[in-house]
Amino acid sequence: DIVMTQAPLSVSVTPGESASISCRSSKSLLSSKGITSLYWYLQRPGKSPQLLIYRMSNLASGVPDRFSGSGSETDFTLKISKVETEDVGVYYCGHRLEYPFTFGSGTKLEIK
Amino acid sequence: QVKLQQSGAELVKPGASVKLSCKTSGYTFSTSYMSWFKQIPGQSIEWIGMIYAGDGGTGYNQKFKGKATLTVDTSSSTAYMDLSSLTTEDSAVYFCARTGMDAWGQGASVTVSS
Numbered sequence: 504d505i506v507m508t509q510a511p512l513s514v515s516v517t518p519g520e521s522a523s524i525s526c527r528s529s530k531s532l533l534s535s536k537g538i539t540s541l542y543w544y545l546q547r548p549g550k551s552p553q554l555l556i557y558r559m560s561n562l563a564s565g566v567p568d569r570f571s572g573s574g575s576e577t578d579f580t581l582k583i584s585k586v587e588t589e590d591v592g593v594y595y596c597g598h599r600l601e602y603p604f605t606f607g608s609g610t611k612l613e614i615k
Numbered sequence: 616q617v618k619l620q621q622s623g624a625e626l627v628k629p630g631a632s633v634k635l636s637c638k639t640s641g642y643t644f645s646t647s648y649m650s651w652f653k654q655i656p657g658q659s660i661e662w663i664g665m666i667y668a669g670d671g672g673t674g675y676n677q678k679f680k681g682k683a684t685l686t687v688d689t690s691s692s693t694a695y696m697d698l699s700s701l702t703t704e705d706s707a708v709y710f711c712a713r714t715g716m717d718a719w720g721q722g723a724s725v726t727v728s729s
Binding site for chain 2: 542544546551552553554557563564595597602603604605606607608609
């Protein structure tokens, strides 16, 4: 199985500042079709996960453009600019390259 | 709009089975995939498997083979997951999510206890 490793475990951010979350995969997530199969999700407290970024750098529908994704074949970054209180929750990276799809352990974002 | 409405919380005894449902609306269910996930509170998300509503074709996480069985009813646009031979380790919240994982159900809590 592909192992997804996230860092840090938690991050505390002042509203209006930026935050970055890292994710590393144990295998290249670049598919034979040239798609990087890396996804970012936010799970707000007590809620279902919400898709933020698909295929490494594409913003999901309805997601503010304060969120952006970047990376290479195995190293990825989610950046949140101008953090707002509504951004609180746990952020997960995950892949869909092959079965089984796997997720990172999550990064908890808190507001200072 | 797209909606995935899951069945309610379940309290079941060890050794029993439970069938969870995920009723959809707002999109074409019959040509889409549905994935199911397990999340123990405070922990990360595990992918259980997925099913293509068009022909019932499935793919499973090896970890959940024999534990979970995915089915669909296209007449009611509903996906189902059967969990069998339940143990306390199956106590978790289970989510469904459609193709693209851009829409999720609200989750269904399963508690296995005698």
